[in-house]
Amino acid sequence: MSEDKRDATLWERVVMEKWTDSSTEADMSFGSHIYDRIDELHVGLPKHVLYDGPPFATGSMHYGHACVGIYKDIDTRFHSMNSFDVSRKIGWDTHGIPVENIANHELGITSKSDVYEMGIGKYNNKCEEIIKTCESDWSKKTERLARWVNSRGAYHTCDPEYMESVWWTFAELYKKDLVYHGMKICPYSTGLGTPLSNSEAKDGYRLTLDTSICVGVQIQKHELKPESAFILDVPEVYLVVWTTTIWTLPSNMSVCVNPDINYILIRDKKTELFLIIGENGIKTIYTKKELKKNPYEIITKFSGECLVGLRYTPLFGDPDRTLFVCGDSYVTDKSGTGVVHMAPAHGIDDYRVCVTNGVIERDGSDMLCFVNDGGCFREDITDMDNKLSIIIGRYFKDTENEIVSLIKEMGRGEIIRLSQCEHDYPFCPRTKTPLIYKPVNGWFVNIQKIKTRMIELNDAVRWHPEHIGSGRFLNWLKNAEDWCISRDRFWGTPIPIWTDGDEHFECIGSIEELCSRMCIKSDTTDLVKILQEKLINDLHRESIDEITILSKDGTKKLHRIPYVLDCWFESGSMPWAQHHYPFENVKKFECEFPADFVCEGLDQTRGWFYSLMALSTAIFNKAPYRNVMVSGIIVGKDGKKLSKSDKNYTDLSDILERYGAEPLRFRAVNSGLSKAQSVTISESSLQDATRDVILQLANSLNFMTEHGLAFKSVNGVGITEKKIEMRSMTSGLPITDQMDIWILCETKRWHACMQHALRTYEYSTLGKHILEFIKTLNTQYIRLNYQRLKGRSSDPKSWHSSLLTLCYVLHDLAITIAPVLPFMAEHIFQRLKEHFMPDLEVSVHCCLYEMLFCKNQNKKSPVTIERFISMDELGKKTRGTILSGSEDTTYSLGIMDCGRLSPKYIDQLAEDLQLLELRIIPLHKYKNIVCEPNLSVIGKHMKKDTKDAIKIISKLSQKDLLDFRERGYFAGFMGDRLITIMSSYVRFSIELNIDLIISDELFGDVAGDDLIWKTCPTTGRTFIMDVRQNDKTKRSMIERELVQIIQRTRQKAGIRIMDPIWIFYEFSADLMPFVDSCKLAERTRVSFYNGVAPDGCHIITEKCGVVERPWIVDGSYNIRICNDVTDEMLKKYSEYIYE
Structure with a gap:
């Protein structure tokens, strides 16, 4: 199958077709038979249970849903391949207000009476119709994301069996x-006409701008406590109350102070009013500008206890009626005035304080509440005061101006200040209308x-990240x-x-x-x-x-x-209700409770995670889950919550169409999202994933396929056709080359890292592990073994060994990444199965981790290769210090001090670093260790000894510094005191004595400016390179560039490495001195001739251009790649022919 590398979704579409289609005879071994094979492999294995939090079957799937689904899929795939029988059952939260909202919109419903008029049956039928439509859209996206679920066995909270189990749950609570x-x-x-749970209200808070009022209520001077007698010394005294809910003032039944904080009695110099306010509340009644003018005089200071029990005249109602002041520690003067208005019908704390202080009965029968279910004032508000009739029928948020005007008109209180205040206020998450609190x-x-038992059970749950369970969730349980x-x-x-x-x-x-x-x-x-x-x-x-x-x-x-x-009660009953427990499936439920893993978004700490814990504790006295992963919030590119109106994100369907699922899956594990952090999923991050992961893996696979098939074409036998048992190899792998052993060891080590991250739910590290191994495979193993893998080494066995090793590594890579990148893993696996390993399982997702080849590699990673890789990286970094544009420049000489390295690897290093010559020479005598104190660290730990320690460091010899660095500490005397300095208190670096290098003529006659160098901070190894140019380096560069031109031309024309071709070239006269036909032929593995193509042959492609190296040569070329060339046609050519 030909592939367009630019379309990274192509492989996904092909794989998905095979996963979902087994209708043809040719496909009967694939498609749905994968699931049968998985079931066959997992018979009798231990269970791994995932509870799928039922999403509301409304609207469309967004990024948050998608990423949570990805994490669940990673978990089930990993445990399936790790020899567990995995539950993939999903469910749908079908009831509740979200569905009703859509029905109301489509049916034009504006009130409950409309529903009764239509008929509850017709209304509910509409709701059921809606969830079927939404469920279909979700199912398509779930499949497109490569999430495997058991959709046929899905549960719905509106199923009668599920609902009956919910009834049983309620009945059990009732019995207990x-x-x-x-x-x-x-x-x-008020938008829905129904109460909400506390968790729903908490999630609806947002900053909003409201009018706040500071109003003085008049203190009655009769029956004062002795400690309050100071009030008698002044005229009328007003207790200044602050509130942002002006509409609740007609329902006032008390005011509350904190007995333990300080209050002050002041005289306002402008109005001559005497006011009582919290000591820190002055800034609430005066602006900063007013405070500069010293607008008040403090008469006295006292504790809040002095105010408790005082009586005051209410703002509304019978003017002869008085109310009393309560005391409670929840009142603060950090915001407001330190005096809180109490409307027990409209606040949880208000109700608690009023009950505790005897203001109202516990059953609330004597509370004042004048607001109906729609949030409008009822007619009975006139029972409080006839003048309040002007707000009858008005929505509560629209009455503030009238209430303020009435306070002024009636003269019961003094309005001290009106201002705009930004504060947190709850809104209905469904209708976006402001919430109220009411009886x-x-x-x-x-x-x-x-509650206590829930807290105990939570201690045994493993939360990921841990701080959610011990912080946010625990605090929610406690309160x-x-x-x-x-x-x-x-x-x-x-x-x-x-x-x-x-x-x-x-x-x-x-x-x-x-x-x-x-x-x-x-x-x-x-x-x-x-x-x-x-x-x-x-x-x-x-x-x-x-x-x-x-x-x-x-x-x-x-x-x-x-x-x-x-509906949270329904979803919290999910562990047993999905099985219609206890009416059937009793053993099945008992085997699958509690769950091994649940995963949802951060908001579910107050939602599903909480309802599960509450009901499981109440019914079974058990925690419902063992492991909980909490996904963070996905925000737009502007850092704000995703919003269609703000247009700060691209629709998920468009993303899946343009980039496929794998870049999104990779982004989910290459960020802090799985650690409950807020993350942006931008198109650039998906493009990075496509470039750095998907296409890199595709390149490795294509390289393997091309050269593996070339091996078979040349040798008549495939790389794996010697009978090798694929499932178990007790005698180890038939690999002896040190580089091949190294990559197998690296594969084994990497697989262990991936296993650990998957097993411990450290999903945020998976992306880093994958990127690191791609670098190891592509930029180290494949690049450094390029000649071997292409069959250019002198030893034919080496070609076979390298390709066989790469085949093993890609096999193990596919199995290892399968939980994370299932499409790419399947693509790699099927390609290997098609061309090299026909006995593989039907799908990579049928494999178990025990099938890995690298697990049979028991040899230690070769030290020589690790040293070789280390020095290659150091050389690359050194070259990277040269100005941009010199990446393809060849240099004459480099020197390293890497210890022992065989000539084979020295030559390979020279080739990779584009050096004509590489020497290995000890450089100890040319290096000086530099040690500088880390002042912020050494001062913190050594305190008064810091100055003496710095003096000791400054006098250390090179031998002392070497010992210091190797031992990790240095102990020296300052006078008669022994001072120990740890290596973590200092910074070590290496200085190179360039003058000595020049004088010893290591690079011949060279100036300091002609040398560049770098020292590895961990190993202390150094690489020095001469950057001067000569004829040999120039010839090497031109030759390298011509080879690249030829290879790119061949690749663009779709010519495979095993295809028989001939190249005929024409170079300009100024370019010819730099061309060696024999070397070009060897490096391209093609018959190479100087001259025009002979008549009668077929020219596949032609490339003309100019080699632009102004400081070397500007030469033109014409290259023709041909086939159907006969020996007769070649007689007139005398140039080298590649055999």
Whole structure:
């Protein structure tokens, strides 16, 4: 198959077709049979269980979903190849407000009454239709990302079996007294008309600009405490209250101070008002400009305890009514005035403080709440004050100006300051409307009873990264409130509670129980059967709302309450509900609980991770998972959250179409995303992944294929056709060359690093490991063995050994990267199977890690090769210090001090570093060790001995410095005191004595400017190079350039290395002195002739151009590559013919 390297998605499309299509006879060994083979290989192996957090089946998949799916796929592929039987079951979170929002938009629904008018059944049918559409889009993208899932066995939270298990879950909590009916102050979405969970409210906070008010409420002077008597010494005194929720002031029932912080009584010089405020709250009532004018006088200072119990006149209501001041430590004067307005119906802390201080009853029956479910003020607000009638029917956020005007008009309080304040405020994550807190009568899970146990179980969970589990999640557990699980909505699992409407409740835990207790009014004998059949097929509201049951004592007829469950309750029941436990699959559930691995985004610490922990603790007294990976947030190129309106990201479908899945998969493991860090996925990062990973691996594979087939063409036998057992090799590999042994050792070491990262969920390091090995393989092994791999060495066995080694390495590389880059791994694997290893498994994803060739390499990595690689890298870095544009320049002489190295490797180094000659000479006498104190470090550790230590360092001899560096410390006397200096306190470097090198004529007659050098900081080895040019270096450069021109021309024309071709060249006169036809022929492995192409032959391609080396030569050339050339045609040519 011909490949276009520029289209990196080509291999993905071909592989995906084979994965998904087994319809033809030729493909029967591939396609869906992969899964059968995997099942066959994993029979009886230990289980590895992944819980797939059910995504909402709404909207389209975005980058965050995609990357979380990639991490899950990496986990399942890795454990499958590591001899585990892996669960790949997925699910869909189908209920809840996200689906209802779409239905409302499509149906034009604006209120609950619209739904009742339409009919709950029709409305829910629309919701079900929506999730089927969205599920199809998700499935296509999941497949395109190369994520293998068991979609046929997927669970849906709207399935009756799943819903019945959710009922069982609720019933178990009910039996354990862990769920109760009551009133709580809850976050409430006026846009949806339903309460939200605390986690949903927390995730909806964002900075917003609101009007804040500082208003003084008048202190009543009768019945003062002795410690508050100072108030009698001044005229009217106002306690300055600060709030950003002006609309709650009509519901005020108290104000609160902190008994333990300081307050001050001041006189405002402009208004002559006497005000009480927190000592640090002055900046709230005065601007910076006003404070410069000294606008107030402090009368006295006192603690907040003096204010507790004082009475004040409220802003609204009966003017003779008074309220009292509460005390609580939650009040602060770091923001605001240190005096907080209490509206217990609209704040959790307000409610708690008012109950604790006896302002209201615990059941909230005497609270003031005038806002309806839509967020508008009700008519009963006039019961508080007739003048508030102007805000009846108005949305709460739109009434602030009227309320401020009424405060001024009624004169009950003094408005001290109005200003704009930026603060965090919660918004509904679905409707984007501002949330309110209000009293909600509903059903709650009693989290307080299980909180301690949840914290204990969390200690045993391995979080990745660890700080999420010990920080963010643990803090959420410690501060968790009781969980409101009732929702006044339609598309969800109905709460299985029946009531007589008078606080008598009974819970139903299964379909069978409901059927057995139904009240039947009709005489129709088939009615029970009809109802039971309907219930079994559907448990939604339209099917059960009208069903009544008899109470257990048979005295009351009960009807179902109108609530559905929070969809987080449903997803938290997933571990057992997906199996319809306990009604069936009991053993299967017990084998798959708890999960070995879960992975979701950072926001799920308050969502799914939490609901799983809460319900698993409550029902089974176990943590639901062993390992948790937390993915970070993907942000746009502007650093902000991805937003369609801001256009700060490219649509995922476009990315997959243009770049394929592999660059995105690589980016997911080459960033901090798997460590809960925020990451940008830019197109440039995907382009980098394509260039540095995908195309590099493709180049290695193409090189292997081309030269492996050339070997077979020349020798008549393939590189692996000597019968070699592919699955197990107890006698070791048939490899003896030191360089080949080295790359196999490197492959084994790299595989171990990848295994460790995969096993310990250090996914953020996988990208680095892959890049490092690509460098090892391409820029070290292949490049340094280029001549051997092309068959240009004098030993034919060396050609075979190098190609066989490369084949083994690519085989092991494909298996190793398969979890991370499954498309590329399959592409490599199938190519090897097609051309070299026909006995391989049907797919790379059927392989187990025990099948790796490198595992049979038991020899140690050759020290000689490691030294050789080290010196090659040092030489490259040294060349890199020369000005840009000199990369292809040949130089005459280089000197290294690398110890022993055989002539073979010295010559190879010289060739790779483009040197005419390389000498290995000890350079110790030309080096000086330089030691400088690291002042910030040495001062921190040695303190008063720092100056003496620096003096000792300055006097050390070269021998002392050598010992210091090797031992890691130096102990010396300053007077009679022994001072020990650690090597970590200093910086070592090497200085080269160039003058001595010149005087010893190591490079002949040379000036210092003609030499460049570099010393490796870790090994101390040095490389020096003479950068002068001569005729020999110039000839070598021209020859190298001509070879490159020929090879590029051949490659562009699609000519394979084994194809028989002849090259006829014409060079200009000024270029001819630099040309050696014999060398060109040897290096290109082609018959090479001087002159025009003979008549009758076929010219495949022709290349004309100029060799542009102005400081050497500007010569023109014409190269014709031909085939169908006969011996007769060649008789007139006398030039060298390559054999």
